[in-house]
Amino acid sequence: MSDRPEVFRQISTNAFEVIEKQTTAWERAYGNAALRKAVLLLVLAGAWEISARWLDNTELFPRLSETLMVLFADIRNGALPRAAVSSIVLLLKGYSLGLLIAIVLTALASATRIGADLLETLTSLFHPLPSIALLPIALLWFGLGDPGVIFVLVHAVLWSVALNTYAGFRAVSPTLRMVGRNYGLSRMGYITRILIPGAFPSILTGLKIGWAFAWRTLIAAELVFGVSSGSGGLGWYIFERKNNLLIPDVFAGLLTVMLFGLAVESIVFKTIEKRTVRRWGMET
Numbered sequence: 001m002s003d004r005p006e007v008f009r010q011i012s013t014n015a016f017e018v019i020e021k022q023t024t025a026w027e028r029a030y031g032n033a034a035l036r037k038a039v040l041l042l043v044l045a046g047a048w049e050i051s052a053r054w055l056d057n058t059e060l061f062p063r064l065s066e067t068l069m070v071l072f073a074d075i076r077n078g079a080l081p082r083a084a085v086s087s088i089v090l091l092l093k094g095y096s097l098g099l100l101i102a103i104v105l106t107a108l109a110s111a112t113r114i115g116a117d118l119l120e121t122l123t124s125l126f127h128p129l130p131s132i133a134l135l136p137i138a139l140l141w142f143g144l145g146d147p148g149v150i151f152v153l154v155h156a157v158l159w160s161v162a163l164n165t166y167a168g169f170r171a172v173s174p175t176l177r178m179v180g181r182n183y184g185l186s187r188m189g190y191i192t193r194i195l196i197p198g199a200f201p202s203i204l205t206g207l208k209i210g211w212a213f214a215w216r217t218l219i220a221a222e223l224v225f226g227v228s229s230g231s232g233g234l235g236w237y238i239f240e241r242k243n244n245l246l247i248p249d250v251f252a253g254l255l256t257v258m259l260f261g262l263a264v265e266s267i268v269f270k271t272i273e274k275r276t277v278r279r280w281g282m283e284t
Contacts, residue, residue: 094153168202
């Protein structure tokens with residue numbers, strides 16, 4: 001009988017023993033999301049180069065190596081940076097104004113029933129309408145120049161952000177709402193500490209969708225406004241090179257558009273997600 005406690009301790013110790021397994025280099029590499037995406041980009045780049053060499057028609061589909069040469073040359077001579085800066089400045093103006101209007105509409109919808117009805121009605125009417133379809137109206141109302149482009153950008157951003165933000169507020173857990181009220185938070189504290197963190201996954205989704213809509217709408221709008229006014233950003237850069245049959249330059253412009261979109265998604269929105277959604281434990 002005196003041996004049993006020792007036997008029990010030995011069994012329990014062995015039963016809960018933690019066995020550490022050292023991960024291999026392959027497992028560590030496979031677990032690195034940035035490395036996986038970099039490998040995928042290299043594979044896509046290789047497929048581009050091989051396909052273009054097999055087709056062997058620069059005027060139809062230039063090689064990646066030719067496109068990169070043009071890209072670096074136009075970066076050095078300033079053509080691409082000027083076009084990119086012009087597009088980014090215009091995008092920020094339209095995106096910021098769209099966010100501001102979305103905040104106002106969402107606040108009204110959250111505060112009153114009439115505001116909610118107004119937001120739902122306007123969203124049902126205008127959200128399905130492609131922003132690019134408003135270009136003729138923008139030209140008629142604002143003429144040539146930045147105001148018309150900003151008008152269509154606001155439409156591209158507004159409805160996605162407002163709809164997702166309002167849906168996020170409505171989906172906040174009743175338990176979280178009750179906790180906020182029980183702690184006696186002020187109305188502003190209740191909004192900043194309970195509603196916004198609880199709804200932020202939906203808000204961030206709306207910001208991403210609004211950004212994507214705005215970016216592609218901007219490039220399409222610059223094709224029209226750039227052609228009309230003789231100046232513009234990346235859209236005008238692409239259109240002008242196409243008219244001059246500089247197809248590698250066209251692909252260099254398209255590659256710039258894609259790389260900028262990838263950078264915003266991978267750096268800006270991922271950083272926001274890490275510092276908000278993941279930090280607050282709001283991942284689904």
